[in-house]
Amino acid sequence: MTMPVPPAAPARVLVVAPLVLSLLLGVVTAALGAALPLLRSAYGLPEGSGAELVGLYNLGALAGVAACGLGGRTGAGRSTTGRPVLALLAAFAGGCAGMALAPIWWLLNAFATATGFGFGGLLLYLNAFFGRFPGRRGLLLMNLLHACFGAGATVGPLLVGRFGEVSWLLLVTAGLTAPLAWPARRLGTAGPGTAPTDGTGTDAPAGRRGLPLLSVFAAVAFLYAGVEAGIGALESTHLEAAGRSAGEAAGLTALFWAGLTAGRVVLPPVTYRLAPPRLVLLCLLAATGLLLTTLDGRWAPAGYGLAGFALGTVFPTVLVWATAALPLPPERVSAVLLLTNLIGSAALPPLLGLFAGPARAAVSIPLSIATLTLLCGLVVTTAVVLARRAEPTVAGPNPADRPDQKVRT
Numbered sequence: 001m002t003m004p005v006p007p008a009a010p011a012r013v014l015v016v017a018p019l020v021l022s023l024l025l026g027v028v029t030a031a032l033g034a035a036l037p038l039l040r041s042a043y044g045l046p047e048g049s050g051a052e053l054v055g056l057y058n059l060g061a062l063a064g065v066a067a068c069g070l071g072g073r074t075g076a077g078r079s080t081t082g083r084p085v086l087a088l089l090a091a092f093a094g095g096c097a098g099m100a101l102a103p104i105w106w107l108l109n110a111f112a113t114a115t116g117f118g119f120g121g122l123l124l125y126l127n128a129f130f131g132r133f134p135g136r137r138g139l140l141l142m143n144l145l146h147a148c149f150g151a152g153a154t155v156g157p158l159l160v161g162r163f164g165e166v167s168w169l170l171l172v173t174a175g176l177t178a179p180l181a182w183p184a185r186r187l188g189t190a191g192p193g194t195a196p197t198d199g200t201g202t203d204a205p206a207g208r209r210g211l212p213l214l215s216v217f218a219a220v221a222f223l224y225a226g227v228e229a230g231i232g233a234l235e236s237t238h239l240e241a242a243g244r245s246a247g248e249a250a251g252l253t254a255l256f257w258a259g260l261t262a263g264r265v266v267l268p269p270v271t272y273r274l275a276p277p278r279l280v281l282l283c284l285l286a287a288t289g290l291l292l293t294t295l296d297g298r299w300a301p302a303g304y305g306l307a308g309f310a311l312g313t314v315f316p317t318v319l320v321w322a323t324a325a326l327p328l329p330p331e332r333v334s335a336v337l338l339l340t341n342l343i344g345s346a347a348l349p350p351l352l353g354l355f356a357g358p359a360r361a362a363v364s365i366p367l368s369i370a371t372l373t374l375l376c377g378l379v380v381t382t383a384v385v386l387a388r389r390a391e392p393t394v395a396g397p398n399p400a401d402r403p404d405q406k407v408r409t
Contacts (some may be wrong), residue, residue: 017183018126019148024173025119026152026257027159028096032057032112033232034157034253035166037246042165043105047361051353054233056109058346060116061123064088065342068121085125085187092118093177100170120342125187127338146316150261154254157236161251210326213390214333216383217322218340223376224315225341226348227287227369231256233349234365235304241361242297255305263312271313276321277384279313284377286310291370295363311373315341318380325387348372 036050043050068084095115102108130145160166235256239249263283271279287310294303323333352368 014183017180018129018187019145021122021177021180021184022126022145022148023152023155024177025092025122026149026154027156028092028115028152028170028173029057029119029149029156030153030232030253030257031156031160031166031169033229033234034160034236034250036233037236037240037249038160038165039108041246043108045105049353051233051237051350053109053112054229055346055350057112057116057119058229058342058349060113060118061120062116062339062342062346064091064117064120064122065124065339067117068124084121085184086181088118088121088125089177089181089184090118091115092122093174096170096174096177100167100174122187124338129187146264147261150257150264150312153232153257154261157254157257158251161247161249161254164247164250210328210390213383213386214322214326214328214336216379216386217318217326217333218336219379220318220376220383221315221337221341222344223348223372223379224311224318225344226352227373227376228260228311228315229345230349230352230369230372231304231307234352234369237353237361238294238365239297239300241365242300244297252301253304255301256308259305259308259310260312263309264316265312266309267313268317276317276324277380277387280317280321280380281377281384283310283314283317284373284380287314288370288373288377291366291373294366297362300366321387325390327390 033054036053039045039053040047040050068088091114095111095113095118098111099108099115102111126145156169159169163169232253235253236246236249239252240246244252267279267283274282287307290303290307290310294300294307296303319334319337322337326333352365352372
């Protein structure tokens, strides 16, 4: 089926503006976790506290995804105007400015929640927009979109570490987001999802048979989100407890995001002969071992960077694997995994932060994250078993083998 092309605006602007926006989303998302030691000092918080800031940001993101996924749609599943995107851009930019100027901690947290709401909704629209492009072009653009987010997530902590504070970065981000309102409003005409294409529907019994496997994949997405968001939120706290200064710890967290970005670019073409389940398990096992090496404070920054490299391809590969293994429309599978991923990003970092007291942060943080990574691998093993049992039921032609069908990732 031929997918519709976004109308009216110049194609280059329609592509470049979302990529720049993805970069800015990555900057803010990574900078908040990296700046926690600096924010604790600025607001007079005790050592090891403050992880709720990242949790509330991710909780806002979850609310943004849910709101955009359920509202502002026509019967065809598309927004009729760009107003939802403009509102989300305002929430993101306004929230960034509010965080930069907040005089007290609770107000900072309130603005972080609003910023997260804008982030979550924009993330959904960005992925839906690039998902409308068919074939190889769509795959390249989707990879470029996530690479831009990873690049922003790398730059954010570097800038926080270099200048020793985050307020100016949030203000600059708010200022750079505002000019994107004109071209980015076109994202709203795509809506948070497209109508199912021909051939994606399944019968109800097959869909019910796929629910146990879908639940396991959702658990994988939930736990993996805790690993990635937990490192982003607590790595700087761990490095500070291991003897680094607050500014140095914030800057060194960029190694993890750089590794995550590099893994998404390098691992898929290098490991294309590996089946998705084996690739995911090997990456999680490698990441677990590398996270354990961060118990040595001297090795910790490099250990986190290499763990990020190993983890980079995990979630995208799980999405591809789940879409192929489940007798459900790909749109539904992606929506469930994205929502559970965001729930994990909101819920798990604060729980991990409970173990990050000043007397034990240097040991408890890497151990708790490594344990969560290993648990994620065990749930992936369960998914492998269930997927093998379901193979006779869901076996069918691979959509990627059909030139007239869009490749789904």
